[in-house]
Amino acid sequence: MENYFNDHTSRSIEELLSLKGKGSVVTGGADGIGAGIVRRLAEAGSSVVVADIDIKKAEKISTEVAASTGSKVIACEVDVTDSGSLSRAAEICFENFGSLEIWVNNAGIFPATGKLSEVDDSFIDEMLEVNVRGTFAGSREAASRMKAGGVIINLASTQGLSGGPGISAYTASKHAVVGLTKSLAIDLAADGIRVVAVAPGVIDTPGVNDQLEPLKEAGINVSSIMANSLLGRSGVPDDVARVVLFLASDMADWITGATIPVDAGTLAG
Numbered sequence: 232m233e234n235y236f237n238d239h240t241s242r243s244i245e246e247l248l249s250l251k252g253k254g255s256v257v258t259g260g261a262d263g264i265g266a267g268i269v270r271r272l273a274e275a276g277s278s279v280v281v282a283d284i285d286i287k288k289a290e291k292i293s294t295e296v297a298a299s300t301g302s303k304v305i306a307c308e309v310d311v312t313d314s315g316s317l318s319r320a321a322e323i324c325f326e327n328f329g330s331l332e333i334w335v336n337n338a339g340i341f342p343a344t345g346k347l348s349e350v351d352d353s354f355i356d357e358m359l360e361v362n363v364r365g366t367f368a369g370s371r372e373a374a375s376r377m378k379a380g381g382v383i384i385n386l387a388s389t390q391g392l393s394g395g396p397g398i399s400a401y402t403a404s405k406h407a408v409v410g411l412t413k414s415l416a417i418d419l420a421a422d423g424i425r426v427v428a429v430a431p432g433v434i435d436t437p438g439v440n441d442q443l444e445p446l447k448e449a450g451i452n453v454s455s456i457m458a459n460s461l462l463g464r465s466g467v468p469d470d471v472a473r474v475v476l477f478l479a480s481d482m483a484d485w486i487t488g489a490t491i492p493v494d495a496g497t498l499a500g
């Protein structure tokens with residue numbers, strides 16, 4: 232086996248964190264946690280493809296992040312349930328940046344499941360199609376292009392490590408992402424590819440706010456859900472993005488197969 236993973240003891244922290252010369256693809260990168268990840272990867276010097284189903288938002292964030300970081304950032308219309316569009320995102324990364332070393336499977340959906348007796352098959356199919364098949368297909372695309380090694384980072388959830396009320400389909404999909412992360416890490420290690428995941432707690436994003444809207448309209452105080460944290464404040468996208476940056480960098484060169492909770496301690500008790 233070729234030795235892709237090195238001893239970095241003599242390198243500086245700045246050098247280890249730098250992503251200069253590395254091409255990245257972030258699915259669902261136009262908003263929420265994905266947009267936070269795009270910002271941090273670009274700030275660290277990576278050239279980034281923002282691969283999102285919402286091309287208008289993807290173009291807006293690409294222009295904004297390119298201007299603020301000086302890195303190359305390109306928008307690409309991608310639906311993670313369409314393998315062909317994932318392939319296009321990888322091609323755009325290669326054609327424009329010359330390489331693809333970082334792939335973030337971030338796009339995901341999280342509608343509440345509700346009562347088991349009321350859930351139909353199409354609801355479960357859609358959840359698994361986006362969250363599991365999308366992560367699987369994205370990883371397949373990434374691995375086929377990472378000829379000189381790389382890192383695949385999956386967005387799991389605290390719901391991939393525990394259960395919760397009324398969200399069983401989402402919980403099943405995120406447990407699958409945690410399992411996929413472990414097995415792909417084993418399968419891809421010999422190719423110099425690390426596979427890791429982050430498991431965020433509740434993060435203030437447009438997706439979460441859409442879910443909370445009906446509760447707010449019903450007069451339910453949602454602040455306790457948002458502030459589910461031992462650390463005195465609710466989570467914001469950059470709380471996850473900083474950890475993704477660490478995992479993408481050589482700082483984390485000896486981490487693979489792991490799912491890292493980013494949850495302000497909600498899994499602790």
Ligand SMILES: NC(=O)c1ccc[n+]([C@@H]2O[C@H](COP(=O)([O-])OP(=O)(O)OC[C@H]3O[C@@H](n4cnc5c(N)ncnc54)[C@H](O)[C@@H]3O)[C@@H](O)[C@H]2O)c1
Binds near residue numbers: 288361431434437438
């Ligand atoms: N926000 C949280 O509290 C939280 C907690 C744990 C895990 N997560 C996970 O983090 C990821 C991002 O969550 P978020 O809260 O930022 O979501 P969000 O809904 O705020 O943003 C999701 C982004 O993904 C895009 N997207 C949706 N479906 C897509 C598809 N099929 N193909 C390509 N792009 C698509 C959307 O256009 C949007 O830009 C998801 O995988 C989610 O499960 C979120």
